[in-house]
Amino acid sequence: EPEVTQTPSHQVTQMGQEVILRCVPISNHLYFYWYRQILGQKVEFLVSFYNNEISEKSEIFDDQFSVERPDGSNFTLKIRSTKLEDSAMYFCASSDNSDANSPLHFGNGTRLTVT
Amino acid sequence: GEDVEQSLFLSVREGDSSVINCTYTDSSSTYLYWYKQEPGAGLQLLTYIFSNMDMKQDQRLTVLLNKKDKHLSLRIADTQTGDSAIYFCAESDYNQGGKLIFGQGTELSVKP
Numbered sequence: 001e002p003e004v005t006q007t008p009s010h011q012v013t014q015m016g017q018e019v020i021l022r023c024v025p026i027s028n029h030l031y032f033y034w035y036r037q038i039l040g041q042k043v044e045f046l047v048s049f050y051n052n053e054i055s056e057k058s059e060i061f062d063d064q065f066s067v068e069r070p071d072g073s074n075f076t077l078k079i080r081s082t083k084l085e086d087s088a089m090y091f092c093a094s095s096d097n098s099d100a101n102s103p104l105h106f107g108n109g110t111r112l113t114v115t
Numbered sequence: 116g117e118d119v120e121q122s123l124f125l126s127v128r129e130g131d132s133s134v135i136n137c138t139y140t141d142s143s144s145t146y147l148y149w150y151k152q153e154p155g156a157g158l159q160l161l162t163y164i165f166s167n168m169d170m171k172q173d174q175r176l177t178v179l180l181n182k183k184d185k186h187l188s189l190r191i192a193d194t195q196t197g198d199s200a201i202y203f204c205a206e207s208d209y210n211q212g213g214k215l216i217f218g219q220g221t222e223l224s225v226k227p
Contacts, residue, residue, distance in 0.1 A: 004157075031213055043158070043203065043217040056214055091158060095213060103148065104213060108157035 002026045004107035006092050012113045013082055021077045021110045023092030032075045033093040033104060034067065036060070043091065049075065082114045117141040121204055121218035128226050133191040135221045137204030140185065144206040147180060148215065149189045152201045161189070161202075191223075199225045 005024045013019050025032050034046040047057040049067055066078045075094075079086055089111050093104040119139045127133045139147070145166050150158040164171045164178045164187075171178045177190040191198055201222050205215040 006157075033213055035215075042219050043205075043215075045214045045216075048213050093158075103146075103160050103163050104215060105160060106150070106158035108155075 004092055004094055004105050006090075006107035006110050008110060009108065010111045010113070012115065015084060015114055016081050019079050019082055019112065021079075021090050021092075021112070023075045023077075023107055024073050025075055025092065025094030026096075026105055027073070029094035029096050029105075031055075031095045031102075032067075032069070033095075034077045035091045035093065035106075036088040037091065037109075038085075038088045046077075079112075082112075084114050087112055087114045117144075117206070117208070117216045119204055119206055119216050119218040121202075121221045123219065124222050124224070126224045126226065127194050129194060129196055131194055133189075133194045133198070133223055133225075135189045135191075135202050135204075135223065137187040137189075137218055138185055139187065139204070139206045139216070141206060141208055141216070142185070143208050144185075146207045147178075147187050148203075148205040148207075149176075149178065150203040150205060150217075152203065152220070154200075158203065194223075194225050196225045196227060199223055 007022045032049040037043045045058050047061045048055045064080050068076050089109045091106050091109045093106045095102040095104050121137045148163040149161040151161050175192045179188045201220040203220045204218040
């Protein structure tokens with residue numbers, strides 16, 4: 001069964017550094033998302049992306065964050081200058097083009113640790 | 116704003132049925148989902164239900180939706196030790212396609 005893949009599974013970085021989290025969505029999906037889960041808290045929506053542009057973003061998704069689809073397969077989340085509070089599990093998800101409310105399929109996540 | 120609430124823990128014996136409950140506040144919820152997260156793994160879609168349905172069955176899983184009370188439940192029949200995981204309820208609003216609001220997750224522990 002097709003799946004969403006994320007790399008790396010664990011990323012450790014120093015405060016102030018830039019990180020890029022990578023995702024390969026399911027190949028025929030056209031809607032892409034990033035969510036995050038801070039340890040002990042709920043999974044939170046960050047951003048949705050469709051047709052090469054952001055369709056919605058949350059208050060968390062400030063100027064430090066950006067997303068890109070650099071080619072036909074990858075979908076990336078960049079954090080320009082990481083802060084301690086960015087430490088979390090980051091999940092990528094995708095859904096197909098039948099309906100924007102089609103079920104989201106999630107990757108296994110990237111655990112980001114900012115020291 | 117929208118909110119989704121779940122109890123944090125549930126413990127059952129192998130072979131029993133498990134019922135995981137969820138309440139939500141958004142009256143315009145159109146889709147409600149159950150995801151499973153095993154240790155160290157991602158969010159696996161288990162099942163989902165449209166808001167115009169009140170029940171959906173899929174093998175050992177039964178989802179019940181009480182739209183009036185904004186209550187969703189997931190029943191797992193003949194629970195196995197492999198069902199031990201965290202189960203997340205989530206809802207989405209048709210007007211905000213793809214933006215899921217998650218509950219905090221229920222940790223299901225299955226004892227042999």
